[in-house]
Amino acid sequence: MVGPKKKGLVFRYLFAIVLLLIMIYPYIYMVLNSFADWSQVDKKFFPTEYSLKSWEWLLGGGESVIPRPWINAFFNSLLVSAGSTILMMVSAVMVSYALAKIQFKGRDTINNVILFQMFFPAIILLIPTFLVIQKVGMYDSYWGMILPKAMSLWAVFMYTNFFKAIPDTFIEAAKLDGASEMQIMFKIVLPMSKSITTVIFLFLFMERWTELLWDMLVAKSDNMLTLNVLLSQMFGPYGGYPGPMYAASVLLTLPIIVIFLLFAKKFQEGMQFTLK
């Protein structure tokens, strides 16, 4: 009785592992090709000869006018993504706290407007938002990339639902102890929301890190480009140098994977909550 059952289990795990390897093969292909000898890039499923030429080219600047443009773009990405994500988190916590835990006239109206805006197709806003940024002189600046993405209605929605589930008695008690609204928000409500904060942070950061269209419109000068935009621009011109392109892809993908894996456990806990 135990024998066949065990066999079935081994088979199941094997199947799951093979499927997982197929799913992440594109990443494996990317990493291997970034280290492959240039004669073998895109020529074999698993390259057999390796060299560091692609990485030397990438980190040394290659044939570009700017020295080390990829490193520069990497830090632009980091700055823009971190700036946007922090602002999105802070604004979402504040607004959600008001919507869930403060009773004031007009709250329902704000709630409805947010819901309306959430289901509104955002595509209509692309051109005029670009014009707004241009008019206020933020074209080709970090703020131009950060500010239009400083607020996430999805995050507000998630936090509001979570905060509503926190019993008011906690807040009442803190109030009696003389805590201010700010203190309650940061010292009581937020520490109770760690796992959902992880989920929201990861989704927002991932989305911001891989944004193309908006950054592409706003960033124009070579030293303002984010890594994603630079990679996109070099797609054609560097077509003859696929090796360094794979190295640049690794540079873009690795940080986000590391961040995700660091928070993976908390992320799963949080997902359990959001899916209920």
Add this chain to the structure above:
Amino acid sequence: MRKNQGWLGWLFASPYLLYAIIFFLIPLVWSLFLSVTDWNLISPTYSFVGLENYAAALKSQGVQSAFFVTFKFMAVFVPLVIAFSIIVALIVQGLPRFKGLFLIGFFLPYLASGVVSSLIVKGILSYNSPLNEFLRGTFGLDIDWLGSPFAALFVVALIIAWKFTGYYALILTSGFESISKDVYEAAMIDGVTPWQRFWKITLPLLYPALFTVLILSIGVTFGIFTEVYQLTGGGPNFATNTWQMEIFTKAFSNLQAGYASAIAIIASIVTFVAIYIIRKLLELWGKRNGWT
């Protein structure tokens, strides 16, 4: 809930109010205004053209293709990603241990930038790539992946399905977990085959999770841009020309800001109506299975 905190509530909500005025209300009005002008994004002057932009847009090949391409993407991408994520969820569900670890692994493609996945796929599909050498050598197949209309659409849909499979599988797994084991035991006693069990029991009971995944994936099809921009530019012959691609090309390559604004408004209306109808249909399907 405490009362008499009017100013405090507005203070905490003020980031949203500011944001909504600058990045929603003003752009919205501006967009409506632009759509009745012939402005070219650069020149200081423009003139009003009434509804001419709309009339021209509805007749143009770009807009018509965007309308149909979106539904074609939906027809290919949604079944693909649903099938993939159900398979992944079923497999992970059958593992007694390390479930979480596998789910994390399957989630990793979600982290890929569209530019990166396009680059990898372009490499894998290049003429002398190992895949094409293999297909030519073994089956005599010579496929121009990005040059033929259906293959190009399929490739883009497959990239996006790859990206979202693990994320949706995560949602479906928690749906599976909420199905009571008693139902399966009762079914087993009644002698239900595994095939019947999946279609008649699992799938209808999975409805809430499936609804979420369907709505999310349908939403995705209305916002496809990066992969198309990177790989096909909307071609060949408009076969992968999505709304975002069309608006981007007209506004920022051809500098027809007024005309592109009209397209954007048409795109929003189409998106809103289509998603509304699909949502209602899904809810109807749910009601027939006893969900309210």
